[in-house]
Amino acid sequence: MPTLTLKNIPDDLYARLKDAAKTHHRSMNSEILYCVERTLTPHKIDVSEQLATARALRAKTAAHPITDDEVNAAINEGRP
Numbered sequence: 001m002p003t004l005t006l007k008n009i010p011d012d013l014y015a016r017l018k019d020a021a022k023t024h025h026r027s028m029n030s031e032i033l034y035c036v037e038r039t040l041t042p043h044k045i046d047v048s049e050q051l052a053t054a055r056a057l058r059a060k061t062a063a064h065p066i067t068d069d070e071v072n073a074a075i076n077e078g079r080p
Helices: 011-023 029-039 047-061 068-076
Strands: none
Touching: 011 047
16 A cells, blocks of 8 residues: 655644544544545435435425525624
């Protein structure tokens, strides 16, 4: 299996990788491999699964309609 050495990693990127590895209970090497695989491996979206999720969310919220004014009030709440 080939080996790859990374050089000149910016401090902030290194810190984010380290935090992500800790969060996901992975080594730095495993976290980097995960990130590379996720970025380079194409993933297909299952349309029927996405539609089922959307329909389930719509069914949950159908009994609780919200108006545009309520949405705008929530967005603007706490803004100066």
